[in-house]
Amino acid sequence: MNTDTLTPLSAASASSAVKSAPYLELKGVNVGYGPSNNRTEVLANVNLQVQENEFVAIIGFSGSGKSTLVNLLAGLQQPDTGEVRMAGQLVTEPGPERGIVFQNYSLLPWLTVAGNIDLAVKSVFPQFTAAQRRAHVARYIDMVSLTPAADKKPRELSGGMRQRVSLARTLAMQPGVLLLDEPLSALDALTRANLQDEITRIWEQDRRTVVLITNDVDEALLLADRVIPLTMGPRATLATSFTNTLERPRDRTAMNHDPAFKHLKAEITHYLLELNREAKALRVNQTLEMPNVLPADFSSGRREPPRAVTREGIRQANTRFNDDSNSSAA
Numbered sequence: 322m323n324t325d326t327l328t329p330l331s332a333a334s335a336s337s338a339v340k341s342a343p344y345l346e347l348k349g350v351n352v353g354y355g356p357s358n359n360r361t362e363v364l365a366n367v368n369l370q371v372q373e374n375e376f377v378a379i380i381g382f383s384g385s386g387k388s389t390l391v392n393l394l395a396g397l398q399q400p401d402t403g404e405v406r407m408a409g410q411l412v413t414e415p416g417p418e419r420g421i422v423f424q425n426y427s428l429l430p431w432l433t434v435a436g437n438i439d440l441a442v443k444s445v446f447p448q449f450t451a452a453q454r455r456a457h458v459a460r461y462i463d464m465v466s467l468t469p470a471a472d473k474k475p476r477e478l479s480g481g482m483r484q485r486v487s488l489a490r491t492l493a494m495q496p497g498v499l500l501l502d503e504p505l506s507a508l509d510a511l512t513r514a515n516l517q518d519e520i521t522r523i524w525e526q527d528r529r530t531v532v533l534i535t536n537d538v539d540e541a542l543l544l545a546d547r548v549i550p551l552t553m554g555p556r557a558t559l560a561t562s563f564t565n566t567l568e569r570p571r572d573r574t575a576m577n578h579d580p581a582f583k584h585l586k587a588e589i590t591h592y593l594l595e596l597n598r599e600a601k602a603l604r605v606n607q608t609l610e611m612p613n614v615l616p617a618d619f620s621s622g623r624r625e626p627p628r629a630v631t632r633e634g635i636r637q638a639n640t641r642f643n644d645d646s647n648s649s650a651a
């Protein structure tokens with residue numbers, strides 16, 4: 322498989338999976354970093370269409386450009402070329418209609434669980450009365466099963482509990498799109514599994530459009546309707562999309578014995594391994610420009626000008642070294 326020849330997801334190729342105008346869309350997006358004489362093209366011709374209430378997982382290797390992709394969807398960053406649209410509108414800046422949960426919980430340490438969520442609610446729903454706000458905050462704290470910890474400060478909570486607060490805070494803002502940027506990757510396996518179940522339960526009860534960034538195939542298949550690998554960078558792109566038709570609610574233990582799950586997991590894993598193999602092969606085939614220098618010869622008290630490293634040069638240098646060693650030994 323040659324990643325260069327992969328066809329990026331286009332409106333045409335994605336059309337079989339879509340029924341109506343996309344709710345969230347990336348169109349021909351390119352992003353690079355650095356000055357023009359030393360630029361790294363991170364994302365190239367990225368196209369993505371997400372339907373309203375769809376749960377999409379983007380899976381990729383470290384450094385391939387996943388966070389850049391989420392920043393674009395959130396409006397935290399603008400593409401060099403191409404467009405980001407939500408409900409048909411160009412996304413040009415961050416806004417409460419696109420809620421984001423990061424890997425690090427970013428809670429305010431001096432506020433309680435309720436205080437952290439209340440602050441976000443106040444900024445998005447300034448028209449709420451104090452009683453309405455209290456009820457709203459309590460509803461979302463309950464949604465992530467943290468009612469007994471509502472008055473605790475972040476330092477009194479475990480990592481998993483903090484990530485729950487972060488999730489509740491974003492959900493309480495009732496964004497049209499929920500962007501989850503590897504929210505569970507810093508957690509231990511058990512906490513991660515619990516929170517995956519929590520996210521599934523919440524999504525089933527309070528459906529929204531979700532884009533989850535993850536590096537875990539099982540997590541992607543447990544949660545998402547579609548799994549889209551991001552090819553390895555530079556010039557990473559979304560090349561193909563795997564539709565996940567496993568029935569909901571999904572049970573991770575039962576899923577492990579489901580032939581459809583096993584087949585899909587094997588297909589995605591194989592695809593990712595091929596991407597990795599291709600990228601490694603490309604790196605090996607790249608020729609490195611070696612600097613045109615030899616170590617200076619200080620023994621003669623004279624510094625020789627740099628010379629090209631040639632087999633003959635190395636042979637002569639070795640002969641000189643051996644002659645010098647033999648004469649000093651004698």
Ligand SMILES: Nc1ncnc2c1ncn2[C@@H]1O[C@H](COP(=O)(O)OP(=O)(O)OP(=O)(O)O)[C@@H](O)[C@H]1O
Pocket residue numbers: 354355363381382383384385386387388389390554
């Ligand atoms: N502001 C920046 N300036 C220069 N290079 C950047 C910047 N942000 C990201 N990069 C580079 O772009 C590439 C993609 O970064 P990005 O953080 O989007 O990848 P990622 O897939 O989220 O990585 P990880 O999984 O390790 O978090 C990396 O090579 C990174 O070094």
